[in-house]
Amino acid sequence: MTSSSEGTFFLTGKDFVKAGTASGSLKRVLEDMGVPSAVVRRAAIAAFEAEMNTIIYAVAGIMHYYVTAEMIKVVIQDMGQGIENIELAMTEGYSTAPDYIREMGFGSGMGLPNIKKNVDKFMLSSVSGEGTTLEFIINLEKT
């Protein structure tokens, strides 16, 4: 596996045409680095869910990834409405997504729990009315 890599993607709120491209690119980076495919899938799914949250709820955001021999770390930071009640947002099935988002197949309240399920370390902080920062780490050593 190539030793390390880092990079940043910019996310634009409500841009559903491009939604998912950052996670897709991150997936290719990890594949090219030789990360095991099961781990790549976990990282791509977590990143995709987080990216969709930014596209759905925020004005804009950035996704920064950092990969070493030990771990994959992804930080997604957005400027948006923020999350009022994180505990509630983490509940499976709880969602504030509008109907047009649900019609696209998203917003069923599974995103945040699914990110947590796929990663080894999960941190979520938010200021209501300002934005949200989500950070996750997937360990590479034990796989």
Next chain:
Amino acid sequence: MDILGAEMLSNNDDGKIVVENVYCADLMSNVLSYSITNSLLITNLTNAQVVRTADVADIKAIVFCRGKKPELGTIMLAERKTIPLLVTGLSMFEACGRLYENGLRSDKDTGRQ
């Protein structure tokens, strides 16, 4: 393809798709949460997000039901991601039933989800 009477929409493969499992959903969130790698995805949704979801979830191919064809942008994206798209005239229930009858499952160990 014969089981579903499906038509291939993207031309990026040789007409052979080998899948181990099948997952069926209109909720992309469920695909991301529960599908397993190398599955065939059966869905009624035809937007580009289906292809992006399939890409991150390692979905091998996508079947659209009831003859619903996606727009050109979705097809082009699928070709770039080398994910074959198929369309069947069957309903979702019928499509799933026929594949189940032919031995396919959503999860090879337990058949759950």
